[in-house]
Amino acid sequence: MKMRQEYTCPLEIIHDIVKGKWKTIIIFQLRKGNRTFSELQHTIEGISEKMLLQQLKELREFDLIDKISTEGYPLHVEYFLTGRGRKLLQAVEIMQELGIEYMLEHGGADILEQKGIPYSQSLPTKK
Numbered sequence: 001m002k003m004r005q006e007y008t009c010p011l012e013i014i015h016d017i018v019k020g021k022w023k024t025i026i027i028f029q030l031r032k033g034n035r036t037f038s039e040l041q042h043t044i045e046g047i048s049e050k051m052l053l054q055q056l057k058e059l060r061e062f063d064l065i066d067k068i069s070t071e072g073y074p075l076h077v078e079y080f081l082t083g084r085g086r087k088l089l090q091a092v093e094i095m096q097e098l099g100i101e102y103m104l105e106h107g108g109a110d111i112l113e114q115k116g117i118p119y120s121q122s123l124p125t126k127k
Helices: 010-018 023-029 037-043 049-061 083-105 109-115
Strands: 065-070 076-081
Touching: 010 023, 023 037, 023 049, 023 083, 037 049, 037 076, 049 065, 076 083, 083 109
Parallel strands: none
Antiparallel strands: 065 076
16 A cells, blocks of 8 residues: 655544555454454455455554464464554444444444344434
8 A cells, every 4th residue: 555655644644544445344353353364254244355355465564453374274364453453443443333323313223233233222412
């Protein structure tokens, strides 16, 4: 991934690192520990093998995730969050909460239930 040479603020850097549909989802999927490529591909609905490989590569380039490869056949590779990745996970979890709130406010509870995403019926009051 090519990075710009000049930024006007630190948020631009983070935006460039995590932009796209899949990176925050991959980080969220790694929240509970190591995952194999196959596990990630099966839990992330709609991602192609090529796209998953590309996104994992970019996340590794920015030291948000890393991988452990075990020798032998077949090769066994597990991906995990680095310290920086765990720090970013905190922001991703807040984004997930905000997404759930929005879905509940707009009649999306059935989608959350279909996907097995836990939520509370109580919504924050609007000010």
